[in-house]
Amino acid sequence: MQPFLNALLLQAGYNATLVAVGAALLGFAAGSSGAFLFLRKRALVSDAVAHATLPGVGIAFILMVSLGGEGRSLIGLLLGSAVTAWIGLLLIEWITRRTRLAEDAAIGAVLGVFFGVGIVLLTIIQSMSAGRQAGLEGFLLGSTAGMLFQDAVVIAVGGSLAVLATWLMRRPMTLVAFDSEYAAAMGYDVRRIDLLMMGLVMAVTVIGLKLVGLILIVAMLIIPAVTARFWTERSNRVIWIAGAVGGASGYLGAAFSASAPALPTGPIIVLVAAGIFVLSLLFAPVRGVLAAVIRHRRFQARVHRRQGLLSLAAQHPIREAYTLRLLRRDGLVRADGVPTQTGRAQAAKIARDERRWDVAREVHQDVGLTGRYDGLTPIEDVFTADEIADFDRRLGPPAAVGGA
Amino acid sequence: MAAQDGRVTYPAVASVSDAPLTVRGVTVSYGEKPAVFSVDASFPAKAMSAIIGPNGAGKSTLLKASLGVIPRLSGEVHVFGQPIEQARDRIAYVPQRASVDWDFPTTVVDVVQMGLYRKIGLLRRLSGQMKAWALECLDRVGMADFADRQIGQLSGGQQQRVFLARALAQDADLYLLDEPFAGVDAATERAIIDVLELLKAGGKALVSVHHDLSTVREYFDHVFLINVRRIAEGPVETAFTTENLQATYGGRLAATHLDELSLARGV
Ligand SMILES: Nc1ncnc2c1ncn2[C@@H]1O[C@H](COP(=O)(O)OP(=O)(O)OP(=O)(O)O)[C@@H](O)[C@H]1O
Numbered sequence: 270m271q272p273f274l275n276a277l278l279l280q281a282g283y284n285a286t287l288v289a290v291g292a293a294l295l296g297f298a299a300g301s302s303g304a305f306l307f308l309r310k311r312a313l314v315s316d317a318v319a320h321a322t323l324p325g326v327g328i329a330f331i332l333m334v335s336l337g338g339e340g341r342s343l344i345g346l347l348l349g350s351a352v353t354a355w356i357g358l359l360l361i362e363w364i365t366r367r368t369r370l371a372e373d374a375a376i377g378a379v380l381g382v383f384f385g386v387g388i389v390l391l392t393i394i395q396s397m398s399a400g401r402q403a404g405l406e407g408f409l410l411g412s413t414a415g416m417l418f419q420d421a422v423v424i425a426v427g428g429s430l431a432v433l434a435t436w437l438m439r440r441p442m443t444l445v446a447f448d449s450e451y452a453a454a455m456g457y458d459v460r461r462i463d464l465l466m467m468g469l470v471m472a473v474t475v476i477g478l479k480l481v482g483l484i485l486i487v488a489m490l491i492i493p494a495v496t497a498r499f500w501t502e503r504s505n506r507v508i509w510i511a512g513a514v515g516g517a518s519g520y521l522g523a524a525f526s527a528s529a530p531a532l533p534t535g536p537i538i539v540l541v542a543a544g545i546f547v548l549s550l551l552f553a554p555v556r557g558v559l560a561a562v563i564r565h566r567r568f569q570a571r572v573h574r575r576q577g578l579l580s581l582a583a584q585h586p587i588r589e590a591y592t593l594r595l596l597r598r599d600g601l602v603r604a605d606g607v608p609t610q611t612g613r614a615q616a617a618k619i620a621r622d623e624r625r626w627d628v629a630r631e632v633h634q635d636v637g638l639t640g641r642y643d644g645l646t647p648i649e650d651v652f653t654a655d656e657i658a659d660f661d662r663r664l665g666p667p668a669a670v671g672g673a
Numbered sequence: 674m675a676a677q678d679g680r681v682t683y684p685a686v687a688s689v690s691d692a693p694l695t696v697r698g699v700t701v702s703y704g705e706k707p708a709v710f711s712v713d714a715s716f717p718a719k720a721m722s723a724i725i726g727p728n729g730a731g732k733s734t735l736l737k738a739s740l741g742v743i744p745r746l747s748g749e750v751h752v753f754g755q756p757i758e759q760a761r762d763r764i765a766y767v768p769q770r771a772s773v774d775w776d777f778p779t780t781v782v783d784v785v786q787m788g789l790y791r792k793i794g795l796l797r798r799l800s801g802q803m804k805a806w807a808l809e810c811l812d813r814v815g816m817a818d819f820a821d822r823q824i825g826q827l828s829g830g831q832q833q834r835v836f837l838a839r840a841l842a843q844d845a846d847l848y849l850l851d852e853p854f855a856g857v858d859a860a861t862e863r864a865i866i867d868v869l870e871l872l873k874a875g876g877k878a879l880v881s882v883h884h885d886l887s888t889v890r891e892y893f894d895h896v897f898l899i900n901v902r903r904i905a906e907g908p909v910e911t912a913f914t915t916e917n918l919q920a921t922y923g924g925r926l927a928a929t930h931l932d933e934l935s936l937a938r939g940v
């Protein structure tokens with residue numbers, strides 16, 4: 270526990286601190302820019318784009334070595350990865366637009382081919398003498414071992430730019446994600462906006478290569494957004510909640526992995542995000558599973574109670590055990606099924622309300638109001654006391670409900 | 674049904690180049706078979722125009738291609754005398770069946786505010802005045818009570834009205850509507866037509882795809898008949914005739930039905 274707390278409080282050493290801050294920033298950038306990926310349903314495209322970074326890393330390394338460099342400059346490797354990722358993205362877009370192939374086929378083809386080429390290049394590099402300690406495999410699943418200050422700076426600068434661009438473009442991107450045809454009719458260039466969105470995602474992928482790796486980065490982009498969806502019905506909030514979830518996962522995940530020697534950072538971050546996702550799925554108010562179950566049960570009880578009272582009013586026998594149990598619990602019927610005093614009074618009230626509704630439908634022209642009849646809404650919520658008094662005048666004196 | 678008061682009169686020579694919407698030689702094709710072939714059309718100002726034709730005639734295609742939602746193979750489109758790209762802010766569009774993700778995290782009022790996105794641009798915040806305007810547009814289509822619902826939790830007719838409110842929010846000069854009355858009940862149809870009449874009275878031009886031939890005379894001033902090619906166009910009185918309908922629908926409308934429609938003119 271102590272190591273974990275130390276890591277949480279950034280007391281676990283210089284490297285761990287760099288990693289935690291970097292991971293939090295990366296998580297925020299990935300979460301917020303990934304929100305549009307989720308809203309536009311392009312998660313798999315980003316997976317292909319992430320895999321398409323690998324050949325770029327290899328090519329950049331070979332180029333830098335052949336130019337006499339050491340080949341390990343992070344900026345150089347990331348630039349290389351961005352180039353092939355962009356080519357992969359354009360290729361997917363081109364295949365989908367120009368051929369009859371569906372996007373999923375294009376994604377599969379590009380992902381497989383680019384990743385394959387990348388692995389071949391990595392293998393070749395490992396057999397080169399200069400590549401012995403290149404450590405390029407770290408880009409697959411991420412590695413924090415030799416994280417430098419400048420690596421953290423790359424993440425901080427790139428991540429901030431990505432968040433800024435997301436904020437700036439939130440309206441066009443929302444419009445395109447929700448209703449691209451309308452966006453086009455308004456004069457937005459849908460294709461450009463889509464490319465821009467994927468460009469943002471690609472940028473986050475590239476800066477996240479070192480920390481999380483290309484295989485798991487898609488999880489960092491998507492899980493926070495899916496999690497955020499459980500907490501809100503509004504797209505602009507999805508963006509920032511996703512950012513917060515991503516940032517928290519990055520920070521907590523980095524702290525966890527720093528607290529024990531053999532815990533890989535990238536996968537742990539993803540697992541933390543998944544944990545937050547599961548918690549949200551279960552416990553989020555309104556949209557969570559538990560809330561939905563409770564709401565459904567409450568609603569069911571209301572319906573049964575109401576139906577039971579209507580049966581009492583009409584002096585029909587109540588056959589459903591659940592209904593009877595509810596009425597008995599509320600003291601509306603006795604154990605032998607005979608209505609109590611309160612039960613009779615409430616039944617009379619409800620029967621009268623039903624007849625008031627009938628009158629309301631006849632005399633009221635406003636369908637907006639009479640349309641609110643659903644068998645459950647109390648009539649007092651819809652009409653004023655004066656209106657109800659008017660209905661009563663038309664109804665005549667209340668009839669007593671029998672049952673005694 | 675008798676013609677409504679306030680029907681526009683046609684000047685002898687309408688200045689075509691300044692018309693709200695002029696389409697010249699537009700051809701659109703999905704694959705090898707043109708859905709719209711070399712169509713010319715001109716829709717008048719301060720009027721309600723109907724685009725009429727059978728299913729698959731290319732009505733929606735013509736609207737979408739005019740707006741640039743789908744590419745044109747040929748032809749040009751002018752809006753108030755300008756190329757359409759320069760007059761975007763003056764057009765509002767209500768699609769036939771909005772192809773949206775109904776589970777999208779957006780509320781009814783958010784959707785209406787989307788109509789304002791071009792106006793506010795990237796940086797500015799939505800002002801209180803604009804929010805009030807969005808609510809007013811919702812109110813005009815009778816959907817103010819639903820402002821905070823998630824968009825998927827509405828019936829089809831209610832969704833249609835929200836998309837109309839989104840177009841109203843744009844405060845455009847030309848409204849392109851693709852079957853605004855499809856799947857709405859009689860009271861709602863009445864409410865929508867009232868909204869449209871009000872726009873017309875405010876000097877706006879409206880172009881609407883319309884299927885119900887029995888209400889054409891009541892609602893519209895101008896008709897454009899299409900079946901892949903242009904069949905006829907002009908004021909309802911002269912262009913909405915049995916012969917033209919026959920030419921548009923072919924043998925698919927019984928002759929007696931057509932006669933009824935064009936006899937019910939009440940002029
Ligand atoms: N996305 C598409 N891909 C291929 N063909 C299409 C597509 N959309 C429409 N079409 C074809 O183009 C033709 C015109 O379609 P359009 O939607 O414009 O008809 P419409 O006149 O609006 O019909 P409706 O009254 O049914 O709305 C039809 O034959 C249709 O099959």
Ligand SMILES: [Mg+2]
Nearest residue numbers: 732733734769
């Ligand atoms: Mg259509």
